[in-house]
Amino acid sequence: MIKAFLFDLDGVIVETAIFHYQAWRQMANDLGFDISEEFNEGLKGISRMDSLNLILQHGNIELSEEQKLALAAKKNDNYLTLVSKMTPDDILPGVKEFFEQIKQTEIKIGLGSVSKNAKMILERVDLLDDFDAIIDGTKISKGKPDPEVFLNGATELGFSPSECIVFEDAVAGVEAGKNAGMKVIGIGQKDILNKADIVLPGFEGIEITQLLEKLKK
Ligand code: B16
Ligand code: MG
Secondary structure (H helix, E strand, C coil): CCCEEEECCECCCECCHHHHHHHHHHHHHHCCCCCCHHHHHCCCCCCHHHHHHHHHHHCCCCCCHHHHHHHHHHHHHHHHHHHCCCCHHHECCCHHHHHHHHHCCCCEEEEECCCCCHHHHHHHCCCHHHCCEEECCCCCCCCCCCCHHHHHHHHHHCCCHHHEEEEECCHHHHHHHHHCCCEEEEECCCCCCCCCCEEECCCCCCCHHHHHHHHHC
């Protein structure tokens, strides 16, 4: 029996990846190199410090822990300036309507994001009250693909992993959901999210009863 839907934030509910990219790119440019959009794809669902390490590796730059923390803080300041302009219009198409359908059922809504800014973003887009549980980067010690974020979501809601369904747009996130022992609905492309149980292009036109039927199979 499905008791909860656990949603990733970036790429599932809102598209903050573009703002992460702009802020990381600014940092890389300041250090004398560039990162492509393709490279940024690999940062989706990866924690802030893990992302920083991957970017520095890409630019062949070695820094002390202190320097890294300073760079991460500066990137986050720039990122916050960008996301501070977000409004409810930035919620991805079909998400609001899908949430309304969920609320007609007994299914609980949880967030499973590694972002430390998740709550602030949900506030900006006026979705904070829609969640029964919020697990974000402030509550976990291991990033995706570790299952911690989704296992904590299940625990906070009081359900077992097999009663939870994960919605994820990132390869690392799909793996995290599978590692948690949950069914995963990939949001994006089938060839990229090939470990997901079902892949949807997005939430537009999604009918919850049909989706629940599909998940039984
Ligand atoms: P922050 P998600 C992830 O969010 C992003 O996909 C990833 O690009 C970012 O580095 C990470 O959050 C940490 O975010 O710097 O705001 O703590 O996909 O897990 O919702
Ligand atoms: Mg994501």
